Amino acid sequence: MRALTHLRSLLGSILEKKGAAWPDKATIEPPKDKQFGDMACNVAMLTAGKLGMKPRDLAEELKKDLLAADPALSKVEVAGPGFLNVTFAPAFWQKTVEEVLEVKQCFGKFNLGRGRKVQVEFVSANPTGPLHIGHGRGAAVGDCVARILRAMDYEVSTEYYINDAGRQMRLLGESIWVRCLELLKKPVAYPEDWYKGEYIIDLARELLTLKGSALCDLPPAEGQDICYEYGMKSILAGIQKDLADFRVEHQVWFSEKSLVAAGAVERTLEDLKSRGLAYEEEGAAWMDTTRYGDDKNRVLRKSTGELTYFASDIAYHADKYARGFNTVVDIWGADHHGYVPRMKAAVQALGRDADDLKVILVQLVNLLRGGEQIAMSTRAGQFETLSDVCAEVGVDAARFMFLSRKSDSHLDFDLDLVKQQSMDNPVYYVQYAHARICSLFAKAAERGVAMPECSQALLAQLDTPEDLDLMRLMEQYPDTLANAAQTLSPHVVSFYLRELAGLLHRYYSANPVLAAPDEDLMRARMLMLAAVGEVVRSGLELLGVSAPEKM
């Protein structure tokens, strides 16, 4: 971070003196190949044309100015078509250790968001059955995005939208109802598309114990209502428990029904109409979403008089913005991607920018056991629940697995692999790095070696390539978090952690700490590893994965 911002401002002012602005496309980044130094910049190639110069000539001038501007730069080279390859003196990187040890868990987190209010809405599964593993992925991604944004000084609220107003809920009531009738050996007419899972029978049994068999003598509509009410509450309580066990917290549970009851949906519809964005046609109310780029207009109220899901969703998002959120993040299953353009259109109709709504699409999870796919369907009652999976592989392993892929790519979740303690399952690799460091300090304490005071003189000994690799990577942690926050990509953090853990393990096996050649070197290494431990713990915390001291 310091390396990047520092170079950026040095080069920026040098260019300014030459009469050129910093181009948007210019980058400063660690090059893939270490032989090109610590940081590489392409600005000369992008700016040379504007100044009427050859890229390499401009790069040579920049090189001179850079070296004159800052003695912390130990080397600047012009390479290839005009890259500027910059190498910092070791002292520059050593400062990172000092900084980490000073601010500890705050390292890497800075005020990127400047307190902007963001809502993250996720999971939001219909309470018609327990959460399955696909919901688990959405839960992990949403929770992790929220943690990352919070760390970067966004004011985040997490929310679960309960779809308790629609047809699915009615079906839930009917499904429990017919199971009640079955249990009492009464004649049963089965509804279409009903929920056939075992858990529905359990709910029916509980309800009969609670209310007695008289329940089934009620008129069906009334009985089904009771069934629905009981079923939803009970299932929702189960969902809340599963999420809590999964270390996922929603601050707000928002009921669709409450929105309808308050008349918010009707009001939104009227508002759109009065502004010419909605109209009546063929007995239905439509919204003109095409004017905002959707490929056709969408129904808000069906000719039956019933409101569509889309209508209440618009009202819901209007409510979100009315609550003062600058940005709203929705996390949806990727099978809903066709819904994005109309929702973006709705957001614009509400007078917001299309970018005030960010949709993260989470691809479905392919659940495997020993390489064989396990079929899933909530309605057929055939699935692996999130809680079963967590019980089998552990919350840490499950979360890490969910967060170690781009969210819009398919995820193979092989139960046997995730249980295994191999590199196919990197959660242990990262945790082990943390545990190793902890146990090193435990051993030090055993031998009466105290954690040394941090000083530049001690750190000055850390100048081997392995030392510098480790310190450079720690220095990139803030950049990594910024990238993860800006692109809403939790996997960036888990990839970073794997890399950092890899360097740590490599370092550890090649460089004895407590048995270092001399005491000062031992102290210096202790300081650096303490810093690495802090960063690993911080990253795991953002993923919601524990950082054990022993394994």
Add this chain to the structure above:
RNA sequence: GCGCCCGUAGCUCAGUGGAUAGAGCGCCGGACUACGAAUCCGUAGGCCGCAGGUUCAAAUCCUGCCGGGCGCACCA
């Protein structure tokens, strides 16, 4: 038919304009009387789906095609 996503090493995946395209797993070969071997070191493995185009530079951007997934409701 139209739209969106994906196609990178045997496998699982990073990399979205930069230099000789990376990591892990798997394969093969090494390292513990050692601060923890859940680890490390080494070898091998690639027309980045195909074909054009844009430019100093393309896995990355544009166009077309092929292959896979998902959508295309007065469902949610």
